[in-house]
Amino acid sequence: MSPTQAKHDIELLKKVFKDESKIITFARDPIRYAGDILYALLEHKTPEQIVQNRRKKQADADKAADQAAADKVAADKIAADQAAADKVAADQAVADKAAADKIAADQAAADKASADKIAADQAAADKASADKIAADQAATDKAAADKIAADQAATDKASADKIAVDQAAADKAVDQTVDEAIAQEHNAEESTEQIVTEAAVSVKDEEKKSE
DSSP: HHHHHHHHHHHHHHHHHOOOHHHHHHHHHHHTTTTHHHHHTTTTSOHHHHHHHHHHHHHHHHHHHHHHHHHHHHHHHHHHHHHHHHHHHHHHHHHHHHHHHHHHHHHHHHHHHHHHHHHHHHHHHHHHHHHHHHHHHHHHHHHHHHHHHHHHHHHHHHHHHHHHHHHHHHHHHHHHHHHHHHHHHHHHHHHHHHHHHHHHHHHHHHHHHHH
16 A cells, blocks of 8 residues: 555545544554554445545545646746846846936036036136236226326426526526625725725825925
8 A cells, every 4th residue: 555545545534433542543654554544444435435535535636736736837937937027127227227327427427518618617707807807907006106106207397397496596696696796806906906096196196296
């Protein structure tokens, strides 16, 4: 008797045999007690019924095995299909990530280029504005310096002209004083010569009178 037949027999025996203690003993080792199980079962079932039960149980077992095999094939197919779908999804995810990364990189490059251009334009505008402010300030400073220089030159010229006029007046006054002194000296010399001449004449007249 096969182990499977002994298993089917004890299952049938449990339905018709009332001695629970023997059922427990038989269930511990159906192969060892296969003969006892069969003899006990024959007290309640005919050999045809026992064989029919075995065949039915075997058919059920075979059907269950077939179903299990079919379920396994179906499960394997589902798993394979799922694995294939997962791979397609993974590949698509990789492709999508690569595309997204490229789009992000392109956008980042475009944003950087735009920001760099804006910064360069702003720097150029700031420099032009600063240059204009510097040029305007330089022109203002030059105009102020030129005005200060012109005012100073005018002041210096006016001062120099006044000094020259004052000096000319002083020189003229000195010259006039010198001329007056020379004239006075000349007059004094002429007076002296006249006095000497008159004295000489007087002396001669006195000499003549003495003769």
